[in-house]
Amino acid sequence: MLGDMEKMVKMFQDEIKYLKEQLKNTHFTGESADGKVIVTFNGLEELEDVNFSIEEIGPEMKKNLEQGTVQAVNRALIKTKEHLKQKFADTGIFGGI
Numbered sequence: 001m002l003g004d005m006e007k008m009v010k011m012f013q014d015e016i017k018y019l020k021e022q023l024k025n026t027h028f029t030g031e032s033a034d035g036k037v038i039v040t041f042n043g044l045e046e047l048e049d050v051n052f053s054i055e056e057i058g059p060e061m062k063k064n065l066e067q068g069t070v071q072a073v074n075r076a077l078i079k080t081k082e083h084l085k086q087k088f089a090d091t092g093i094f095g096g097i
Contacts, residue, residue: 020044022043023042023043023044024042024043024044024046025042025043026042026043027040027041027042027043027048028040028041028042028043029041035053036052036053036054037050037051037052037053038050038051038053039051045077046074046077047069047070047073047074047077048070049066049070050065050066050069050070050073051066052065052066
């Protein structure tokens with residue numbers, strides 16, 4: 001019986017790993033109303049790309065702004081997820097997921 005349970009756990013872990021990989025490779029794009037900002041997230045809620053269509057800045061500044069925006073947003077999302085995880089742990093809801 002323990003062997004069957006271990007097999008089920010392994011299958012479940014493999015399925016979660018597969019689903020995470022699928023989500024990481026799924027992309028969603030949003031665009032500002034004026035079309036000057038385009039962002040792309042993966043299915044794991046990670047910002048993967050930012051594109052600014054602003055002619056007033058040089059290419060190096062544009063690249064720095066885009067990379068800095070990706071880093072800042074992802075850091076904020078990490079903090080949000082950590083906060084939610086702590087809130088769930090504090091309340092005991094869902095076993096502290």
